[in-house]
Amino acid sequence: MITGGVPHYLKEIKKGRSVAWQIDRLCFSKNGLLKEEFDKLYASLYDKPDTHITIIRVLATKWMGVTRS
Structure with missing residues (x-):
C-alpha cells in the first residue's frame, strides 16, 4: 500500500525483509525514496x-x- 503499486517504487522492495524494515527505509531514512x-x-x-x-x-x-x- 505504501507504494500504491507504482512499479518504480515496487522495484525498491527487498525480498526477505519485513514490512516495517521496508517502510522505515523507504519513508524515514535520510535518503529514503519516499521521504x-x-x-x-x-x-x-x-x-x-x-x-x-x-x-x-x-x-x-x-x-x-x-x-x-
Whole structure:
C-alpha cells in the first residue's frame, strides 16, 4: 500500500525483509525514496497546499481526531 503499486517504487522492495524494515527505509531514512513524497504529493494536488498540509499534520497529532473548534 505504501507504494500504491507504482512499479518504480515496487522495484525498491527487498525480498526477505519485513514490512516495517521496508517502510522505515523507504519513508524515514535520510535518503529514503519516499521521504519527500508527502510534500510533493500535496504540492501536485493543490495550488495552495499549505492549508491541507496543516490539517493533515494536526490530525496526525490526535488519536481520535479533532473538532472544528
